[in-house]
Amino acid sequence: MSDTLADQVLAGQRRAIARLITRIENEHPQAQTILSQLYPHTGRAHLIGVTGAPGTGKSTLVNELAKAFRRQERTVAILAIDPTSPFSGGAILGDRIRMQALAGDPGVFIRSMASRGSLGGLARATNDAIKVLDAADFEVILIETVGAGQGEVEIARTAQTIIVVEAPGLGDDIQAIKAGILEIADIFVVNKADRRGTDKTVASLTAMLELGQAPTRRVLHHGILMAVEAPLADDEIPRWEIPVIKTMALKGEGVEQVVEAITGHRQHLTETGELAARERARLAEELENRLQATLMKRLLARIPPDYLPEVVTKLVDRRIAPYNAVQMILEEYAP
Amino acid sequence: MSDTLADQVLAGQRRAIARLITRIENEHPQAQTILSQLYPHTGRAHLIGVTGAPGTGKSTLVNELAKAFRRQERTVAILAIDPTSPFSGGAILGDRIRMQALAGDPGVFIRSMASRGSLGGLARATNDAIKVLDAADFEVILIETVGAGQGEVEIARTAQTIIVVEAPGLGDDIQAIKAGILEIADIFVVNKADRRGTDKTVASLTAMLELGQAPTRRVLHHGILMAVEAPLADDEIPRWEIPVIKTMALKGEGVEQVVEAITGHRQHLTETGELAARERARLAEELENRLQATLMKRLLARIPPDYLPEVVTKLVDRRIAPYNAVQMILEEYAP
Numbered sequence: 207m208s209d210t211l212a213d214q215v216l217a218g219q220r221r222a223i224a225r226l227i228t229r230i231e232n233e234h235p236q237a238q239t240i241l242s243q244l245y246p247h248t249g250r251a252h253l254i255g256v257t258g259a260p261g262t263g264k265s266t267l268v269n270e271l272a273k274a275f276r277r278q279e280r281t282v283a284i285l286a287i288d289p290t291s292p293f294s295g296g297a298i299l300g301d302r303i304r305m306q307a308l309a310g311d312p313g314v315f316i317r318s319m320a321s322r323g324s325l326g327g328l329a330r331a332t333n334d335a336i337k338v339l340d341a342a343d344f345e346v347i348l349i350e351t352v353g354a355g356q357g358e359v360e361i362a363r364t365a366q367t368i369i370v371v372e373a374p375g376l377g378d379d380i381q382a383i384k385a386g387i388l389e390i391a392d393i394f395v396v397n398k399a400d401r402r403g404t405d406k407t408v409a410s411l412t413a414m415l416e417l418g419q420a421p422t423r424r425v426l427h428h429g430i431l432m433a434v435e436a437p438l439a440d441d442e443i444p445r446w447e448i449p450v451i452k453t454m455a456l457k458g459e460g461v462e463q464v465v466e467a468i469t470g471h472r473q474h475l476t477e478t479g480e481l482a483a484r485e486r487a488r489l490a491e492e493l494e495n496r497l498q499a500t501l502m503k504r505l506l507a508r509i510p511p512d513y514l515p516e517v518v519t520k521l522v523d524r525r526i527a528p529y530n531a532v533q534m535i536l537e538e539y540a541p
Numbered sequence: 542m543s544d545t546l547a548d549q550v551l552a553g554q555r556r557a558i559a560r561l562i563t564r565i566e567n568e569h570p571q572a573q574t575i576l577s578q579l580y581p582h583t584g585r586a587h588l589i590g591v592t593g594a595p596g597t598g599k600s601t602l603v604n605e606l607a608k609a610f611r612r613q614e615r616t617v618a619i620l621a622i623d624p625t626s627p628f629s630g631g632a633i634l635g636d637r638i639r640m641q642a643l644a645g646d647p648g649v650f651i652r653s654m655a656s657r658g659s660l661g662g663l664a665r666a667t668n669d670a671i672k673v674l675d676a677a678d679f680e681v682i683l684i685e686t687v688g689a690g691q692g693e694v695e696i697a698r699t700a701q702t703i704i705v706v707e708a709p710g711l712g713d714d715i716q717a718i719k720a721g722i723l724e725i726a727d728i729f730v731v732n733k734a735d736r737r738g739t740d741k742t743v744a745s746l747t748a749m750l751e752l753g754q755a756p757t758r759r760v761l762h763h764g765i766l767m768a769v770e771a772p773l774a775d776d777e778i779p780r781w782e783i784p785v786i787k788t789m790a791l792k793g794e795g796v797e798q799v800v801e802a803i804t805g806h807r808q809h810l811t812e813t814g815e816l817a818a819r820e821r822a823r824l825a826e827e828l829e830n831r832l833q834a835t836l837m838k839r840l841l842a843r844i845p846p847d848y849l850p851e852v853v854t855k856l857v858d859r860r861i862a863p864y865n866a867v868q869m870i871l872e873e874y875a876p
Contacts, residue, residue, distance in 0.1 A: 242864050482857070486853060493849075501840060502829075502832065519821075524580060532832055
C-alpha cells in the first residue's frame with residue numbers, strides 16, 4: 207500500500223502527490239516511511255525561494271516565472287507557504303485563482319500550505335513537500351512565502367536561489383532591512399516598476415549592495431549542527447553579483463531577465479561548489495529540527511497526562527522556577 | 542557571589558540588572574541559578590507588548606507611554622526586541638536616542654535585545670529578561686518588537702496586554718492580516734493620525750472587529766503542553782471590547798487614552814480571571830520551550846563531534862533519509 211503511493215509519486219501522478227502532501231500536513235504515520243522511499247530520488251530540482259512584503263506582487267511574479275519556465279519546457283511546482291497565520295490556520299486565497307491561470311497544464315503543480323501549529327512544524331512539512339515534488343521530477347520548485355518576517359526568512363532559506371521582491375512606495379527599504387531579508391537575497395526584483403519611486407528603490411538597493419555586498423550567506427547557518435563544521439574562508443568564495451531587476455509582472459515585463467538571473471545563479475552555485483555547501487547546510491538544519499521534535503515527542507509520551515499541568519500550577523504559584531522544573535522533569539522521565 | 546547579584550537586582554540596582562541580562566544573552570552558566578532565586582519575586586509587573594509594522598512610529602509611542610506611566614509615578618522598563626535580524630545580530634539603533642529622551646530618570650530602564658541565533662533562543666532570553674525586570678520591581682514592562690512577522694507575534698504573545706500599532710498609508714491592513722497580528726490585539730492604535738487615510742484605517746479596523754470579534758486569544762496557545770488542558774467554553778468568557786485609538790505620538794496626542802485603555806484592559810483581565818489564564822499559558826509555553834532546548838543540548842553533548850557531520854554527508858549522498866537518520870542517532874545515543 208505505501209509502496210504503491212511512493213511509486214505513483216515517482217511516476218508523477220498528481221493525485222498521489224497531493225495525497226502524500228496532505229498526509230505530511232496531517233503527520234500521518236505512514237508519511238515518513240514513504241518519504242524515506244522517495245528520498246534517494248531527490249536532490250535534482252532547483253529550489254527557488256520568493257519572498258518579500260505583502261503588496262509587492264509576489265504571487266503574480268511567481269505565476270509569470272512558472273509560465274516562463276514552461277516555455278523552456280521545464281516542469282514547475284509552486285509551493286505557497288503562509289507561516290504568519292498560526293492562529294487561524296486559514297486557507298490561502300490564491301490557489302483557486304492561480305489554478306485558472308495555469309490550469310490544465312500537466313507540467314505545473316500548485317499547492318499551498320499554512321501553519322497549523324508551530325513554525326518548526328511548518329518548516330518540516332515544507333521540507334517534506336519539497337522532497338515529494340523533487341522525487342516526482344519537477345525540475346523547478348518555486349517556494350513562495352507570504353510575508354517578510356523571521357518565519358519567511360526561515361522558510362526561504364531552504365531554497366537554493368532566493369529572490370527578494372520589493373515594490374516602490376511601500377516603505378519597503380526599511381521593511382526589508384528590518385526583516386533581515388536583504389542578507390539572504392541572491393536576486394532582487396523591483397516589481398510594479400511602472401510606479402513612481404521605482405528608480406529610487408532600485409538606487410537604494412544598488413547603493414546598499416555596493417556598500418555591503420559580501421558573500422555572507424555562505425556561512426549564514428545558525429543551526430547547532432552546522433556550527434561544528436568549519437566554513438570556507440571568505441576570500442575562497444567567488445562572488446555572485448546580486449542583480450537588481452525591474453519587472454511589471456502583471457504585463458510579463460522583465461520576467462525573462464529574472465529567469466536568466468535564476469539560471470545564471472544556479473550555474474554560479476554549481477561551478478563554485480556553493481550548491482553543495484547550501485545543500486549540506488539545509489540538510490544539517492533539517493536533521494537538527496527533526497531530532498529536536500522527536501526528542502520532545504518521546505519525552506511527552508513518557509509523562510503521565512496529569513503531571514505537566516501540575517508542574518505548570520507550581521510555576522504559576524512561584525513554588526518552582528522554570529529552570530528547576532525542567533531539571534526535575536528530566537530527572538524523573540528522561541534520566 | 543551569585544547571591545549578591547540576585548540581591549542587587551531585587552534592590553533595583555541598575556548595573557546589576559544590566560549585567561544579569563547580559564549574562565542571560567550570553568547563556569552564562571550562573572544566569573539560571575540567579576533567575577531561580579529571583580523567580581519567587583516575579584509575577585507582579587504588567588507586561589505590555591507593542592507590535593506593528595516598521596514605520597508606524599511604535600518606538601515613539603512606547604517612549605510616550607513610558608512618560609505617561611512615569612507621570613502616574615509607576616516605574617517602567619522598556620525591552621526592545623529585534624527577532625528579525627538573525628544574520629547580522631546587529632544592534633538596535635534606537636537605544637542611544639531613547640536614553641536621551643528618558644535619561645536620568647531612575648524609574649525608567651531601557652534595554653534592547655537582538656537575536657544572535659534562533660528565534661527560540663531569543664524568546665527564552667526575552668522571557669528571562671522580563672523576569673529580571675519584574676523581580677527588580679518595575680511595575681510596567683513595555684515589550685516592543687521591531688517588525689510584524691511570526692517572530693514578533695511569538696514574542697508579543699508573552700505579554701498580558703498587546704497593542705498593535707498601525708499607521709495610515711502603509712498598506713497596513715493587508716500587512717496586519719497577513720502577519721496574523723490582528724488576532725492578538727487587545728488594543729489598536731492608529732498612529733500618525735494627522736496623515737491622510739487615518740479615518741479609512743480606523744474604519745477598516747473597526748469593521749473588521751465588528752465582523753470577527755471573538756475572544757479568540759483565550760484558547761490561542763499552540764504549544765504542545767497547553768493542548769492537554771481544557772480551555773473554558775467561549776461563552777463563559779466576558780468579552781473585551783477592543784478599542785481603536787488615534788494617536789499622534791510625536792506630539793503626545795492620544796497617549797493618555799492609550800494608557801487608560803491599558804489600565805482598563807488590565808482590570809478586565811484581573812476581574813475575569815483571564816490574567817491567570819494567560820499567565821498559565823505563558824508559563825506552559827516557556828516550560829515546553831526550555832524542555833526542548835535542554836533535551837537537544839543533552840543529546841548533542843553525548844554525540845562525538847565527528848559523528849553528526851558524517852551523518853549529514855550520508856544525507857547529502859542520499860545514502861540515508863532524514864527520518865531514518867534521526868532513528869539511527871537516537872537509537873545509538875538516546876535509547
